[in-house]
Amino acid sequence: VQLVESGGGLVQAGGSLRLSCVEFNSRGLFNTMGWYRQAPGKQREFVARFEIGGSATYSDSVKGRFTISRDIDKNTIYLQMNSLKPEDAGIYYCHQALQSFPYEYWGQGTQVTISS
DSSP, rough: OOEEEEEOEEEEEEEEEEEEEEESOOOOOOSSSEEEEEEEEEOEEEEEEEEETEEEEEETTTTTEEEEEEEEGGTEEEEEEOOOGGGEEEEEEEOOOOOTTOOOOOOOOOOEEEEE
């Protein structure tokens, strides 16, 4: 499995971006699939994900502003980010958790920069 993110860039505070994550060589069912982010000097943190049943979960910091979605036919998930704040800046990683080895995959990340 390979996860490839795109869609990052520079945007003004209050603006929007849509990130994409394409899953290549899909293994089928996953436990969770979603997005994490890491700001400089900080630990990687959870942003949003799909659970195994298809429901979406969000961190409190992005709830109401970010929306995760998926296109099953394209093996792609998206993260629509609205009302962006400077604290949303960082590298956004696509993540997939599996029930068996190797148990998880990470994408290479896409940079999101917010100008105030």
